[in-house]
Amino acid sequence: MTDVRHWLWGEESGLGSVDLWVLQSPSVRVEILTLGAIIRSVCSRGKDGQMGDIVLGYDDLEGYMSDKRYLGAVVGRVANRIAAGRFEVDGKEYKLDINNGPNALHGGLRGFDKAIWLATAVEGGVQLSLTSPDGDQGYPGEVQVSVTYTLKGETLTAAYQASSTKTTPINLTNHSYFNLAGQGVCGQGAADIYDHQVSISAQSYLPVDDTSIPTGEVRSVEGTPFDLREPVLIGPRLKEVPGPGFDHNFCLSSPGEPYAERHAARVCHPPTGRVLEVSTSQPGVQLYTANFLDGSMTGKGGARYGKHSSFCLETQNWPDAVNQASFPDCLLRPGEEYRHVTHFTFTIVCSDVSQRGEEKEEEKEENLKTYLPYPAEY
Numbered sequence: 001m002t003d004v005r006h007w008l009w010g011e012e013s014g015l016g017s018v019d020l021w022v023l024q025s026p027s028v029r030v031e032i033l034t035l036g037a038i039i040r041s042v043c044s045r046g047k048d049g050q051m052g053d054i055v056l057g058y059d060d061l062e063g064y065m066s067d068k069r070y071l072g073a074v075v076g077r078v079a080n081r082i083a084a085g086r087f088e089v090d091g092k093e094y095k096l097d098i099n100n101g102p103n104a105l106h107g108g109l110r111g112f113d114k115a116i117w118l119a120t121a122v123e124g125g126v127q128l129s130l131t132s133p134d135g136d137q138g139y140p141g142e143v144q145v146s147v148t149y150t151l152k153g154e155t156l157t158a159a160y161q162a163s164s165t166k167t168t169p170i171n172l173t174n175h176s177y178f179n180l181a182g183q184g185v186c187g188q189g190a191a192d193i194y195d196h197q198v199s200i201s202a203q204s205y206l207p208v209d210d211t212s213i214p215t216g217e218v219r220s221v222e223g224t225p226f227d228l229r230e231p232v233l234i235g236p237r238l239k240e241v242p243g244p245g246f247d248h249n250f251c252l253s254s255p256g257e258p259y260a261e262r263h264a265a266r267v268c269h270p271p272t273g274r275v276l277e278v279s280t281s282q283p284g285v286q287l288y289t290a291n292f293l294d295g296s297m298t299g300k301g302g303a304r305y306g307k308h309s310s311f312c313l314e315t316q317n318w319p320d321a322v323n324q325a326s327f328p329d330c331l332l333r334p335g336e337e338y339r340h341v342t343h344f345t346f347t348i349v350c351s352d353v354s355q356r357g358e359e360k361e362e363e364k365e366e367n368l369k370t371y372l373p374y375p376a377e378y
Contacts, residue, residue: 001025002124002151009033010061015116018061021126023151028346030151035064036073036113037128037147039176042156044346047273052182054274054346056310059300065114069293070175073113074147074160075106077132077139078330079173080249080286080319083213087322089140089167089331096138101211106175108137112145113175125150125157134165141166143332147174155345162338169322170332172340177290177310178276180269192308193289194235197268200228200287202250206318212247213320214327226250231268234289238308244291245308249318253283255328261341265313268349277345280315283328288312315342 002025009020012035020040023030029051031041042055056071058064064071085096085104097108106113117128125148132143141164148159160172179193205226206214221227225240226248238245252264264278264285278285288311295306321327332338 004121004125006119006121006126012061012065012116018116019119021119021149023125023149023156025151025153027154028151028156030149030156032126032128032149033064033072034117034119034128035061036115037117037130037149037174038064038072038074038113039149039156039174040072042176042178042344042346044154044274045348046182047348052272052274053300054178054180054182054276056177056179056303056305057300058298063299067297069177069297070106070113071299072176073174074128074158074172075175076112076145076170076172077107077136077143078104078169078171078322079106079175079314079316080171081105081211081213082169083211083320083323085138087169089169089322092140094138094140103211103213104137108139111137112172117147122148122150124152139168141168141334143168143170145172147172154347155343157341157343159341160338162332163336164332165334167331167333169330170338171317171321171330172338173282173286173314173316174342175312175314177305177312178267179310180267180274180276181272191306192235193311194233194238194308195269195271196234196311197231197270198228198234198237198265198287198311199231199267200250200265200285201263202228202252202285204251206249206251206284208248214249214318214324216324216326218251218326221250228287231266234308234311238289245289246287246311247289247291249284249286249316251284251318252280253328255283255326257283259283259340261343264315267311267313270349273348275347275349276313277347278313278315278342279345280342281340282315282317282342284316284318286312286314286316286319288314315340 096104
């Protein structure tokens with residue numbers, strides 16, 4: 001059983017009110033903002049039985065409005081990079097806002113992450129909807145977008161849908177930054193993710209140029225630092241990766257292969273026993289190890305978010321697919337419907353709690369409420 005509640009969280013001049021939605025199951029609590037469809041918090045249990053917030057974020061609306069790193073947000077209209085901010089559809093060239101070196105990143109200067117979405121309660125969750133007008137950030141067509149977050153037991157699901165009045169590229173993802181130690185809550189947790197273990201179910205990855213645009217090659221992970229098919233410690237592996245860290249697309253399927261839900265990644269934090277499993281219908285997942293966080297960001301409880309303080313698993317189409325004919329098709333045409341789903345499952349390994357089978361559901365719920373209580377009026 002999932003409890004769903006919401007209340008006013010803040011007001012932003014020129015945008016309006018921002019609500020906070022809380023989804024709470026016996027084992028997981030998730031906070032979602034109507035600003036950017038942001039996942040503000042995910043609280044899960046460690047092997048010691050204690051709850052911890054494993055998502056980076058801010059204490060107030062001002063933090064999210066000034067944020068340039070997309071913490072927890074749904075990004076679009078096209079997640080990741082488009083080379084030179086240009087593409088061609090049906091013989092017409094479109095020029096986008098440039099916001100990442102020479103390229104367009106995560107939808108442009110003011111993408112979906114800075115919009116207020118319309119929220120509607122659904123069973124076990126909330127549906128957030130948005131209209132992106134024709135010409136938004138340079139993209140063609142009016143696009144109707146929704147993401148539906150539902151929580152069932154240990155699994156948070158993000159189901160994306162979109163339709164367009166004109167042919168347009170689209171690639172939606174959630175940009176949550178995770179630290180399974182509990183980073184970001186009143187300064188508790190680890191300062192980095194070096195003691196996390198990661199595995200990704202990919203036989204190949206996309207090499208990139210010096211502006212992080214895929215070169216067009218699909219390279220086998222065999223014999224490279226990108227071979228994460230078996231669990232590896234992130235810390236030592238980062239020393240082998242060219243550049244500041246992982247910021248690469250791992251290929252979960254091949255171009256032309258029918259979309260199907262498949263396992264994407266698993267991350268484990270042995271000290272707390274927390275595990276994150278990700279599955280998706282998308283053909284790729286971007287592993288990003290917070291290479292460009294520099295400690296200047298003040299997050300929850302005054303925590304400072306620095307380099308390698310967290311990781312992202314951005315399920316997606318392959319980056320720059322609109323300009324690379326050999327990549328999976330990213331165009332949404334009139335009359336078509338864009339549909340993708342991603343599941344985040346939060347569990348524990350070697351847990352004393354899991355061995356205490358007699359623990360009652362109401363006791364678990366009380367643990368959650370004690371850790372992050374509802375406002376007084378609830």
